Amino acid sequence: MRKQYQVEILDDISGKVYIPREASQITKLSKIAFGTQSLDTLIENQPNSRPIISLSKDVAEELKFPNIAIPLHLFIADETLYIGPLVGIFTSGFTPFPIRPIGDRSIFFTKLLSVKKSVGAMAFVFGEQHINWEQGTINGLFFYQNGWKTIEVPFPNVIYDRLPNRKSERVAEHKQIKDRLQSEYLIPWYNPGFFNKLEINDRLIQDDNLAKLLPETHPFVSYSEIERMLSHYGHVFIKPINGSLGLGVHQVIYDKAEGCYYCRFRNQQGENKLQKYNSLERLMKHVFASKNLNRMLVQQGIHLMRIDQRPIDFRIHTNKNNHGDWIVTAIAAKVAGSGSVTTHVKSGGVIRTIAEVFPEIEEQKRVEAKLANAALLLSKALEENMEGIIGEIGFDLGIDRNGNVWLFEANSKPGRSIFKHPELKEFDLLTRKLSLSFAVFLAERAITSPEEVFK
Known part of the structure; x- marks a missing residue:
């Protein structure tokens, strides 16, 4: 565990920094840095052996170091003492209201920033309008002393991408900011971008160990391809390639006995619908009349395990910890609502703990181990096969009637609805802590071994 130190700002000294003796690993330190700001200054050991960092007021002002009581880390490289890390959380959707500056998402960011003391990182939220390039x-x-405050600080050591959706991600200015901060300032940017379902499938299917976790998936090409898959699997899912939250998902079922087709979906009024058609062509033309089928994919239907006659799947969160290793941080079951095409809460789904679904201890352990092993295998594979630095993933996995695990979705910015369950709140805190703990790891790596970060 890296040690953290409180920082104080002193009025009675000038042009000087005191650090704990134990933190001084080399004799000569001639420069201090905070975020991307640095300056030459006199750095000495604490005269009274206190385990604290003391900055003279003029040094703190030049570094633009906020006087906020957060214990921070010390990193040393090239005779420079780095205090931090300073972590920028990049997002959009800001409002002019000081109490809720990021609209409905202000509560999420309040919770995220509330872990900064335990992690030892000075974190803040910003958008394109907050950057002073010159x-x-x-x-x-x-978020400080129970309220939001705007403070001018240097560019951060690392940036955590929390853009809310694909639309905000496609904004040209956001792409330019990301490119510029990474290329000109060498700031690591983690969790960039939403995953594309087809791209993930195409990249992971090359590995035999991963291919067995992937349902057969294709971009929409023709009705005959859907007919082939229906005759083989009995049902398929047609869903948006870049969809999220279960929106736009349709289940198409072929009833061999009746020779007819059923389509289960959620309409725009939020109602779960099941409609019958005598041909696939009629179903497609009626249900998908207003949709661009070139943006849809067709996926093998899986006969999932059920509870009370309702299918269940599982949400597994994985995070990189403060050593840069993948760990499983939360597992929950999601039980589909009555007549729902997905297990999403907004479609009537219900969150359950593994213990609630599997009362027997041994079965709980078997299921958790099976899901955790698959999630860790997939996390490492996605890290190797996708661009950018990934620090957290939310997986939607299913287990079929034969006990096989299937990947339905991988989310680079996973939703947090499972944490509303009272027995999962501790994992909510854990995932938030680790999302910033990874920033500490990444900042240290960028300072001490930049060649490993900027490959």
């Missing part, structure tokens, strides 16, 4: 600073939003 000064190399950001007017960051800090």
Whole structure:
């Protein structure tokens, strides 16, 4: 565990920094840095052996170091002492209201920033409008003393991408900001981008160990391809390639006995529907009349295990920890609502713990181990096969009637609805802590071994 130190700002000294003796690994330190701001200064050991970092007021002002009581880490490289890390959380959707500056998502960011003391990172939220390119600073939003405050700070050591959706990700200015901060300032940017379902399938299917976890998946090409899959699997799912939250998912079922087709979906009024058609062509033309089928994929239907006659799947969160290793941080079951095509809560789904679904201890352990092993295998594979630095993933996995595990979805910015379950709240805290703990790891790596980060 890296040690953290409280930082104080002193009025009675000038041009000087005191650090704990134990933190001084080399004799000569001539420079101090905070975020991307640095300056030459006199750095000495604490005269009274206190385990604290002391900055003279003029040094703190030049570094733009906020006087916020957060214990921070010390990193040393090339005779420079780095205090931090300073973590920028990039997002959009800001409002002019000081109490809720990021609209409905202000509560999420309040919770995220509330773990900063236990992690030892100074974190803030910002958007494109908060960047001062000429000064190399950001007017960051800090949650401090139970309120939001805007404080000017240097560009951060690392940036955590929390853009809310694909639309915001496609904004040209956001892409330019990301490219510029990474290329010109060498700031690591983690969790960039939403995953594309087809791209994930195409990249993972090359590995035999992963291919067995993947349902047969294709971009929509023709009705005959759907007919082939229906005759083989009995049912298929047609869903948006870049969809999320279960929106736009349709289940198409072929009834061999009657020779007819059923389509289960959720309409725009939020109602679960099941409609019958005498031909696939009629079903497709009626249900998908207003949809661009070129943006849809067709996926093998899986006969999932059920509870009370309702299918269940599982949400598994994985995070990189403060050593840069993947760990499983949460597992929950999701039980489909009555007549629902998905297990999403907004479609009537219900969150359950593994213990609630599997009362026998041995079965709980077997299921958890099976899901955790698959999630860790997939996390490592996605890290190797996708661009950018990934720090967290939310997986939707299913287990079929034969006990086989299947991957339905991998989310680079996983939703947090499972944490509303009272017995999963501790895992909510854990996932938030680790999303910033990974920032500490990444900042240290970028400072001490940049060649490993900027390959």
